[in-house]
Amino acid sequence: MLRRYIGRNAAPNEVRCMFLPNDISIALTISIVIGCPSVVLCADFHHDVKPLLGKYCIKCHSGDDANGDVDFSAIDKSDDVDAAFETWESVVGHLHAGTMPPENEPQPKDDERNKVFVWYEDFVGNIEARPAVFKARRLSVTEYRNTLRSVLGFDLQVAIIEAEQTVAERSMVIKLLPTDPPGRSGFKNDTHQNPLTTVVWDQYSFLIDAALEQLFSPERSTQLNGFTGASRDDEITIEHAERLLRTFLLRARRRTVSEADVEQIVARLQDRNGRKLVAALKFEMKTVLMSPVFIYRGLLTSGQHGARQTVDTFELAERLSYFLWADMPDDQLLSLAADGTLKIPTVYAAQIDRMLMSPKARNLADDFAAQWLTLNEIEHVSDNVPQMVALKSQPIDFMHYLFTEDRPLLELIDSETAFISPHTSRMYGADARQLTKYVKQKGIEVEIVPNQKIKLEHTTERGGILTMPGVLAMNKGPIQRGTWMLERILGQELPEPPADVGQVPPNNGVENLTFRQRFEQHRSNPSCAVCHDRIDPLGFALQDFDNSGQYLRSQNYRAPKRRKRGEESANANSKIDTSGQLPSGETFEDITGLRHILTTSQGEAVIRNIVEKTMSYALCRQLMIHDRPTVNVIVEQMKQDNGTWRDLFHAVANSVPFRETILSAAH
Template structure:
């Protein structure tokens, strides 16, 4: 799963088998028959595992993937604890390699038959039923630069640009959730700026925001510490997105005391206390409630956490007044209330944050503005054009969500959003004039949808030419949700193969040389034909009949399952028909983004259940988002084990 939320740790969940019995607790919002069904599926999976998977692995895999753990795939421990979350990735990788005949290697003594391979893949699909019921821990994460700026704006009325001095976030999976010493200093620096803007000097009247935050100055002789504690309570309630604990208030009032001991006035002392709020981890990270009053190992998120998780997911902002009020009243977790709020948030313009945060990562277009293009070959790739490309992708994504269209419309639609410079790439500059983006109906069946969209075509290209391989990987991973094994470490990229001897060959012929190399062939014969299907689009998404060498493009190919196509339009049609794959992939990616972690073990079972409901509503995208948000995984967390 590639597109986990930005800055997320990809945490291996620590699952203890000892917890097995305690996990089924009455607080979970799952009907009994689901649980009973799970039990029988688990029994079946155990049987399958014992009779089929074990023998297959022992026969074909264990020599290299036992204790030696070749390529990091350790099937010995996976055999020992097949249902553990830690085993899940090993199974997934093993399956991906077996599927494309990459493993066992051709020189191995024993090679499974095609039938055995298919069976292995099917068996692995059942392993999820061995996983214990588990929504995972609540994964804490730092607010992104955008979220942080929005939060300061929403709470204190400052311009979000106050966060501009922070380093740009690097998009990617990984531990990038970190706070470097530099960032820590900048958070302090920005907190100082916020306070300077909001709190007026002692001899001047307070600003409006200040009055709201600090209240009235208590009269002479009043208990200032008591007043300060009240202020701390309301400051922390907003900033921590939940009511603070008494211990947290002790810390804040302690800081007020320090200021007083150093002869600061009441107002300045509150200022120091507020600054502490702004550099606290409870503000900078989204964190779960400190106290859990439960003996259960799994608990529902409380309404404050739910409000916060929901709001940052769809708007990249802290909960607004309506969400906060519902959380205060303890009503947000009610399914009908939660659904209504999802609907409200998605229909509001602030939900563009969902594209900026999730959509652009899913499509892989986040880096387009800074991507290198050879200026001699593509002089028109100006910043303005790149921005227009991004805007097209965003408006298209939003329109599908807003109009609650079916997920296959991402691939196959008959409209897009263009301005004049962008329309030139489509050859539509005669009918689209001016710099404003507008909705345009498309007559050309090769266009319409993310396959024929300049933003995605450009981000899957090299600086000076297209890459059938990258486009093939993109279609398989981002659209169909397949797992493509990485290339072996020693292989040069195609562009580095000696240019001279290959002159006069088309890109296709050159790429097909890849397939004559046995180590490459297994994967490339799957990847490349898909990419070739898009060869009619050049590296910035313009239509062409001939390639750079002047040779007519042959865009025929076939999908891994054997279905063949001869034009981008036909490829589009084939992919659009795979609604289940499209929807499942998007659901999984959305879920991983929403949870801030990779999906493992039990998550798959939850996704299975969601897919049934999503299919019933014709794979509509807003339904899908709502199902993700109201799911067991989104609304619960593990607190023990």
């Protein structure tokens, strides 16, 4: 079932950093479980590959200042070979494309190249799909907010009176907790590197005090009575407290609670009533919400230590709900987990579909898509918030539509559907007539207006994510745009440019060159070309769009009032050259041509990136070598069946790393 990783149409010199080798600290545990092929391959490596590296590569690629941060001299032991997994992939890509060693250096012979190819195929072919070792993970800020809301039944909000046309962060959780940095996976739900600190601890304590105070206040009597079963103004009795604890513990721990656990707490409350009972109850509830079981995910996962196994049904319910909702399982999921029926494939599939229909699935667009596609960068595009919100909400609404309306994966690149508001309608020519008329209220200058869904008939250049005004405006100029497309859409990673690249020179007064011509002269150095051959064709294909995201060839085009230096002028649009050639040899005239390539011959690369990003988000971690077979299978399946986003979510939720785990040995 394994597919060889490098196909003919894989992009050359592709560097993938999504995959990491086994964590060394756990390698011993794992080897008992699955066996490791690397030791054999390592011998071949020393025999077949290492001498060639010494002959052709090591001159530039060794030591502290190794070119491109690739240091072959440091690779020796079996673990090193595994760890350099993405480097081998890159090496093979370069050898196929003939881009390395550089032209002016000695070139390897064909049989030497073949030795490397054969070794690499064995190396990749011997990887077996397996889950990662389970590691508990602290809830991200978003997950903490959502989970606390689901436990309590209300959102913990800041108490301010709102005026019209103002914006304020309403969530007390988001306001008080420090922002999560993205983890190694690039996503914020990968909190493995983001430890608990005393600062965060104090904020948790504030939040829980505030939350419990609110729960026991008159305005939240509905929610409180929901827990206690009391009617209106009854004083809380020990029976009420017991009833409350049963529901509360189930939710806070996200799994069923033993009778003994409840009784233990109830025993501590005995002989109290009135205010004293409430105070003691609040204290007990606070200790639950401050305990590691609430703050972290997965500490109560059951199973056999030191063994590979399918996860228990509560853990499965949590994985699914934190993936699709960034929230804890709701009552329905918890009850399916409790009676074990969640494991039945039809039940499981039906739950995924139900969850995607839920308003909570909005989180996939707000959280997953926004982080993957760096959509928060759009916030820096304009100081005018209604305008900025309009630009940012377009791709978010679009992604939500793809995710929840069963659209094919590649509609990411090309689609007939767009989401526009009066703030963005100017960019949509005749198609904007589909908008229902918007009338501003009296006394209002600009306000946030929700998007409406339209069908693109005249302004088809706007279809898909690449040419959405906000996406174009957050990446200014061809280099940023090309880099973004390469990294975010094609899933390739680029090293930092050298520090001494300098500026693109202005016209010297003799020749009248376009920015593109001048730029091409500037970066003619081969060490630039390695990356810019990949970046530039993508970026220059978007030169029809100015820095504010307007289409220069549109009849409605309005030149910006103040043009920054070096920006392409609008009246030069007859001279704009948007054509290009990809390193794979495919050529195109403009963005329409490029879009066609990305949805056909390069479609697999796009699909692969989508699958990797989705898996990485779903698993809340960086992908590793042993995830690669799973990715391959899903990519193949999506490609064959013109898979939709819904199909993808099902496939990920049913994959080995999602359904299974390895629990590390008990000490």
